[in-house]
Amino acid sequence: FLGDWRSTLIPTLAVPISLIGAFIFMQLFGLTINMITLFAIVLAIGIVVDDAIVVVEAVHAKMASEHLSAYKAVRKVLREISGAVIAITLLMTAVFVPVAFMSGPVGVFYRQFSITMASAIVLSGLVALTLTPVLCAMILKNTHGKPRRKHLLNRFLDGFNEAFEKLTGRYVALLKIIAHRRLVTIILWLIFAVGIFFIAENLPSGFIPSEDQGMVYAIIQTPPGATLERTNDLSIKLQKVILEVEGIKSVSSIAGYEVLTEGRGSNAGTCLINLKPWSERKHSVSEIIEELEKKAREFPGATVEFFDPPAVPGFGAAGGFALQLLDKTNSGDYNQLEKVKNEFMTALGKRKEITGLFTFFSANYPQYEIEIDNKLAMQKGVTIGNAMNTLSIFVGSTYELGFIKFQRFFKVFVQASPEFRKLPEDVLNLWVKNDRGEMVPFSAFMKIKKKQGANEINRYNMYNTAAIRGAPASGFSSGEAIKAVQEVAKQVLPNGFDIDWAALSYDEVRRGNEAIYIFLVVLAFVYLVLAAQYESFIIPLAVVLSLPAGVFGSFLLIKSMGLANDIYAQVGLVMLVGLLGKNAVLIVEFAMQKHRQGSTVLDAAIEGAKVRFRPILMTSFAFIAGLIPLVAAHGAGAIGNRTIGSSALGGMLFGTIFGVIIVPGLYYIFGRMAEGRKLIKDEDDSSLTEDIVHQIDNFPQPEENDDY
Numbered sequence: 001f002l003g004d005w006r007s008t009l010i011p012t013l014a015v016p017i018s019l020i021g022a023f024i025f026m027q028l029f030g031l032t033i034n035m036i037t038l039f040a041i042v043l044a045i046g047i048v049v050d051d052a053i054v055v056v057e058a059v060h061a062k063m064a065s066e067h068l069s070a071y072k073a074v075r076k077v078l079r080e081i082s083g084a085v086i087a088i089t090l091l092m093t094a095v096f097v098p099v100a101f102m103s104g105p106v107g108v109f110y111r112q113f114s115i116t117m118a119s120a121i122v123l124s125g126l127v128a129l130t131l132t133p134v135l136c137a138m139i140l141k142n143t144h145g146k147p148r149r150k151h152l153l154n155r156f157l158d159g160f161n162e163a164f165e166k167l168t169g170r171y172v173a174l175l176k177i178i179a180h181r182r183l184v185t186i187i188l189w190l191i192f193a194v195g196i197f198f199i200a201e202n203l204p205s206g207f208i209p210s211e212d213q214g215m216v217y218a219i220i221q222t223p224p225g226a227t228l229e230r231t232n233d234l235s236i237k238l239q240k241v242i243l244e245v246e247g248i249k250s251v252s253s254i255a256g257y258e259v260l261t262e263g264r265g266s267n268a269g270t271c272l273i274n275l276k277p278w279s280e281r282k283h284s285v286s287e288i289i290e291e292l293e294k295k296a297r298e299f300p301g302a303t304v305e306f307f308d309p310p311a312v313p314g315f316g317a318a319g320g321f322a323l324q325l326l327d328k329t330n331s332g333d334y335n336q337l338e339k340v341k342n343e344f345m346t347a348l349g350k351r352k353e354i355t356g357l358f359t360f361f362s363a364n365y366p367q368y369e370i371e372i373d374n375k376l377a378m379q380k381g382v383t384i385g386n387a388m389n390t391l392s393i394f395v396g397s398t399y400e401l402g403f404i405k406f407q408r409f410f411k412v413f414v415q416a417s418p419e420f421r422k423l424p425e426d427v428l429n430l431w432v433k434n435d436r437g438e439m440v441p442f443s444a445f446m447k448i449k450k451k452q453g454a455n456e457i458n459r460y461n462m463y464n465t466a467a468i469r470g471a472p473a474s475g476f477s478s479g480e481a482i483k484a485v486q487e488v489a490k491q492v493l494p495n496g497f498d499i500d501w502a503a504l505s506y507d508e509v510r511r512g513n514e515a516i517y518i519f520l521v522v523l524a525f526v527y528l529v530l531a532a533q534y535e536s537f538i539i540p541l542a543v544v545l546s547l548p549a550g551v552f553g554s555f556l557l558i559k560s561m562g563l564a565n566d567i568y569a570q571v572g573l574v575m576l577v578g579l580l581g582k583n584a585v586l587i588v589e590f591a592m593q594k595h596r597q598g599s600t601v602l603d604a605a606i607e608g609a610k611v612r613f614r615p616i617l618m619t620s621f622a623f624i625a626g627l628i629p630l631v632a633a634h635g636a637g638a639i640g641n642r643t644i645g646s647s648a649l650g651g652m653l654f655g656t657i658f659g660v661i662i663v664p665g666l667y668y669i670f671g672r673m674a675e676g677r678k679l680i681k682d683e684d685d686s687s688l689t690e691d692i693v694h695q696i697d698n699f700p701q702p703e704e705n706d707d708y
Contacts, residue, residue: 089125185665205479320471553654572647
């Protein structure tokens with residue numbers, strides 16, 4: 001697009017300055033270098049280079065049309081384009097600043113992203129008005145109209161420029177046909193608006209995608225009452241089977257504890273599976289989990305489920321969704337909770353959106369229940385508190401004191417000898433002292449009977465609960481899995497039982513339609529900034545209403561790549577508001593200048609689109625090219641990279657191609673509506689930024705010398 005190395009060198013020098021400045025502001029705001037800020041830096045490169053390209057292209061156009069030296073062309077360009085650069089900077093800042101004040105886990109994502117982006121954008125605008133013009137005056141040469149050496153590169157560039165001139169001519173001819181036809185513009189706009197609605201209805205929703213972190217958890221659950229030895233033997237066998245799967249580096253196991261619901265018991269176990277580095281394995285973590293699930297079917301009589309680590313460390317123990325089945329009847333009947341849980345899990349298992357269902361809650365663990373006859377105990381002079389405290393010491397032990405000997409500290413625990421507590425019946429042969437100092441056997445007032453009950457009693461929001469974990473099935477998002485759970489809960493759960501969400505699922509459900517509100521707030525800020533810029537409440541609508549084409553393209557590419565509308569996609573959408581708004585501002589700002597110079601609204605719209613056609617395509621496709629590595633990413637953070645890259649790339653592609661057609665038509669519609677109308681009587685007929693630009697004309701004039 002730029003055509004020579006001198007022009008390419010200027011953006012190359014300008015970009016690092018803005019990015020280094022962004023790192024300084026990141027340090028001031030206490031941000032770290034992480035996936036979110038790195039996303040912002042990568043995307044900021046595309047945005048930052050835009051401002052420099054706009055200035056360089058405008059200088060070339062001025063040198064070609066008026067045969068000026070680089071310096072004189074820079075002076076004239078600054079008068080025309082500084083208003084647009086300032087407007088773009090204000091617009092882009094207005095997009096990112098509001099979302100920086102969001103709270104909660106989502107706010108952490110948006111805040112880091114927005115501060116990084118806003119810092120780079122503000123510095124980019126400053127560089128575009130200071131350093132870039134100076135570099136243009138120093139480095140560029142007016143070679144337009146002069147003979148060039150006919151080597152291969154110049155032939156290619158000349159051919160490209162000729163083809164682009166023909167494309168521009170056809171584009172202008174198309175605008176002359178449709179720009180003044182309001183119906184064509186409205187129909188195009190409605191097609192994209194309706195398209196957004198239909199795609200959004202079928203687009204999977206999500207929150208924070210689960211990434212390939214190079215680790216998998218295997219949760220083992222043997223039947224209730226199984227011994228620790230049996231669970232340990234099973235975990236050792238499972239280790240050997242897991243190591244046979246391609247891509248597994250190492251496996252370690254724990255018997256007696258499972259990390260998913262933090263269940264403790266002799267029938268619980270966990271395997272921690274480390275995968276090989278991404279460069280050394282062919283399969284993703286989801287493909288490895290599918291293979292492991294097939295292998296786990298070789299172990300009958302035990303439940304083995306596989307989960308990846310949580311998407312955000314600290315939010316839950318593993319990926320997938322987490323919910324609590326609440327017993328709000330306050331009956332304390334764990335058998336009833338067990339029955340409802342089984343029916344609920346069976347119904348969930350029939351849904352295609354859900355896989356990996358797991359719960360450690362069960363009310364059929366073999367137990368011994370101690371029955372105390374209060375009357376007999378009182379007759380023997382034994383209080384219940386004293387009896388239970390003594391039994392606790394005999395069976396469970398108690399710490400009594402500590403002493404130092406041989407320069408070491410020793411702790412003294414009191415407990416019955418093992419031979420006196422080997423069998424359950426041995427409890428009845430233990431003795432307790434009554435209130436008269438006499439020894440009374442526990443068998444005198446106590447009985448032991450076998451029963452079944454809950455291994456652990458957990459409460460959530462003061463209700464008895466059964467913790468349930470699961471994951472979205474292959475091809476489904478977390479939002480679809482959560483919706484399926486909610487539908488099953490309404491159909492299956494009886495009165496007095498309900499579900500609540502935990503870990504990351506809690507924030508995802510509570511978030512609701514927050515993305516829509518974010519988008520509307522961003523649009524409102526952009527609209528107000530543009531209203532102040534153009535001193536009109538009508539003209540900014542030409543910019544704001546040009547966005548549906550980009551949103552449609554964003555959703556379409558996300559859907560076609562099998563991704564979800566999660567937080568990364570929404571960050572990309574917020575960024576699209578600024579990027580596509582910038583393209584529209586370039587056209588509208590120039591069109592307004594032409595209209596004030598006496599052109600009709602239609603001629604001004606067509607001329608603005610023609611002059612800005614090349615810079616818009618140049619900056620947009622430069623940004624799109626920068627997104628291609630994100631869309632094709634693999635390894636660590638691949639899903640987030642692909643999502644935000646697809647969201648931005650699809651939006652920029654559609655928004656640029658169709659935006660250059662829709663924006664002139666929208667400007668014609670709203671320009672005609674605003675013609676002759678003023679917010680304030682006898683107001684100054686210039687935009688806010690033009691008053692600033694006029695100050696640029698006050699620096700000393702050089703002597704008239706064409707060779708300067």
